[in-house]
Amino acid sequence: MTYKRIIAASLIIFSLLSGCKKEEAEVIILEVEETIPPVPPASDDELRIAVSAIISPKKTFIYYKEMLDYISKKMGMPVKLVQRDTYAEVNELVKQEKIHAAFVCTGAYIDGKDEFGMKLLVAPKAYGEPYYYSYIIVPADSDAGSFEDLRGMRFAFTDPMSNSGKLAPTYMLAKMGETPSTFFSKYIFTYSHDKSIEAVAQKLVDGAAVDSLIWDYLNATSPKFTSKTKIIFKSPPFGIPPVVVSKGLDPKTEADLKKLFLDMHLDPDCKKILDKLHIDSFIEIDDDAYDSSREMRSWVNERQTDK
């Protein structure tokens, strides 16, 4: 009897000790013939629209997703957002007609127009006008009060093809008889305007040239970084970055697409999307609107070629 009790007591202690249970595992076999399929190739029925990395791909995706979904709905076909790290890569896709339409930067447009006849579709109108500017920004607590004050300091350009982030400051330097190499102690390419703003805010650089649309937009929606910067110079207006189409796009789709963009602000649903992007509406735009940029480029090119 006593022995039975001892055994019973032991078993109780034992079960208490092992109260911490072992985790249960699901039994599966990995060596199976069937596999999860990879991403299928792009379909012909798909409308591929590229967005240049004016802002970083992640932010672009966040901002443009809704608009592209709207276009997909209105056009009655799937729309794929295509992004590339640089403007040149997007221009290359347009040139090779691997995409049907693209939001490109002013600089990329004038280059593409010259190079392979990039075709304008529409342009956005923001803050009441179809223009934008190049802002020279510095950290909020910077002593620099003008562009000249940045001599010998670190500077951030966006994309080599960018109008506001590269061409405009280079033009100003050229006017001053300087080049980036001579004027700045160091300069970098961030390949997008938001990254340039971040770089200034975090004082990785002492100044940067950014797209006024981006700075204003971020300053209004998420001023985390813009609040740590200040504008020390605002350029004359430039033609706003447009929406372009590839030359090979069939005229009907092009016409449909154009009408869709021009009517967007009339649709209350889409108006909300435009409001979020701080776009008033899309308008037809002439190639002339970009002449100022072209002149600036040719002046710089001449100078720099001279050098």
Next chain:
Amino acid sequence: MSGKQINNHKGFMLSIGLKQKIVLTITGVILLLGLMIAVFVNINQTNALSSVLQNEGVTITRNLAINAVEPILTDDLVGIQRLINEVRKLEENVFYIYIIDVDGYVLVHTFNKGVPASLAEINVLEQGGNYSAKLLNTEYGYIRDIAVPVDSLGVIHVGISENNIRRQVFNTTWTLILMTFVVMIFGVLLASYIAAWELRPLDHLTKGADEIARGNLEYRIEVNTKDEIGILAEEFNKMAQDLNTSRAELIKWNEELEKRVIERTKELATSDEKISAIADSALDGIHVIDKDGIVKYWNKASEKLFGYTKQEAIGKKIHALIAPERFLDIWQGAIQSKAVEVIVVKKDGTEFPAELSLSKLGIQGGWDSVGMIRDITERKKAEEERKNLWQQFLHSQKMDSIGRLTGKIAHDFNNLLTSIVGFSYLALELLPVDSPATANVKRVCSVGEKATRLIDQLLSFSRTRVLEMEVTNLNNIINEIRDILEQMTGEDVKIELKTESDIKNIKIDPAQIEQVLFNLAINARQAMPEGGWLTISISNVEFGEQIINAYPGTKPGTYVKLSVQDTGVGIPEEVQGKIFEPFFTTKEKGEGTGLGLSTVFGIVKQHNGYINVRSELNKGTAFNIYFPATGEELAENIHDKPTPKAPGTETVLVVEDDSATRKLFTDILKLNGYNALEADCSEDALIIFEREGAAIDLLLVDVVMSEMNGWELYETIKKKAPDIKVIFTSGYVDNPIIHNVILKNDLPFIKKPFTPDLLISELRDVLDKNK
């Protein structure tokens, strides 16, 4: 485990020695402890290491997810592939990495052939979840699949192999188990050694116990230690000492007891002889039977009672000897109750009633019964006689009651008839002879008289009729009415008269005795519809002690027996007790009144005689009547009929509470010239007497009245007028005043109902007496 196995197990624990138990216990405890630690460490270490590994895996996966966003957005899959390949190579626990897009397609992976379909849906990330981890048991060991979202672009899965940590835990566990076994072996050896050393004194104890068990109470255990075992050994030695002493005492006691048993046995033997002698001296049969009914003892009285000697009876079954099988139940009943009456059989086969009482006698290993049997033959006879007497007494009581009842009814009728008959006669006298009503009134008179006779018969039965007694001889009466009897019985019935010359006189009402004879003759004739003999015999008989005892209520003395015997159909035994009851009849309705024999009975009783009946079916019936004889001489000329007397002029005071009767009296008196005064009660009568005084010649007074009765009234008036004449009248002849005072003193009395002639005649007689 079945019950049998448990028992075996228990048996095993009981069968092994203390040494083995200690060793087993220590072994068990070490083994259990070791195993518990091993299991505890195994489970807990596995869980802890898994948790660490999982955290590490989540970190790696999150880093990958962050770095994968931009390459995915810019379609730089090569860049991601390179990244995950690198991580896979660097992190030895990372078994696989793959990314699937929002549509469930694989973007990149580290598998050789492709992402196995078995992984799909196995670790699904919840909407908005940070990460999800799931343990998988694969052919490559345990792998923890960690899923982390890549923004909203897809999910990255990293498989972290737990093989390394599990191997580590496995090794630790087995080291512990090995150590446990080493400690256990050491423990067993140590326990064996200690047990052997510590339990050595127990061996001495065991040997000591064996010796004592074998009966060697002189053996003592060697005590070396002072621990519990040492104390036990000392106690054991003490116990052996005590046992030794006790055994010696027991032996002594045993011898003493044996001696006493022999003495008691001797005493008992003497006592048995005494009891036997006592039982033999008893008058009742005493026997002892065992539970099977076998006789074990048989006393002398039993020998006398049943005829079996002691030698014949003992060893036989009691039922075979004296108790027939049919009384078996009664014998068995006797054991429960105190005493029962049984019928027992003698050796010669005769049966007799006996009283049996049986009592149980508890003996060793069962019981015997002692039976006592008493012969109750005499007692039964006496009881039988007593019973008969009691029944006769009851019968006479019943007849008395019936008599009283019929008497009461008859007297009430008499009062009614007095008026009917009286007024009818008065009416007849007043009616002109040629009146057409005369015939009808005559009929009323005739029917009234018939009714009077019927009432008379009832009164005879009830013995309340007023008898006109005279000393006579039965022979004379028989001779006088013999002719009438012959007429009544008819030609087919022959009458035989048997008498003696010296028949004693009796004091009777001859008319009543004639009635008895007539009734019996009619009865006999009806019993012999085809003729036969009617024998009337008269004899003197003497009632001695024996008869007095046999017939309660009879008195000793000389009687004259009148026997009327027929050779008719006889009276069935069951109705013999009822024949004297009024209105009992065996005849058809309308053939008889049912009063014949009851009248006979009443008359006989009224004459202080006795009657009985002896009857046998189809042989005949005999009625025997006994009248008490008298020593008086015969009276002479007592049969004078009253002759009608002349009317008178005297004054008569009629005191009668019944108004109809009172009117009848006054009408008759006035019709016959008398002066009638009337009073409806004694009080009024006294007032009238005070007023009229000497003018009143005679009191005609009803005996039975409320308040002051007729006799008291007469007594009161007589004190003032000693010469006053009186005639009493009543329908209640069984009134004690009438019997004990009026009739006894021969005072004038007129029974109701009466005829006017009778009243006038009696009135004249009284008035003229002693003039």
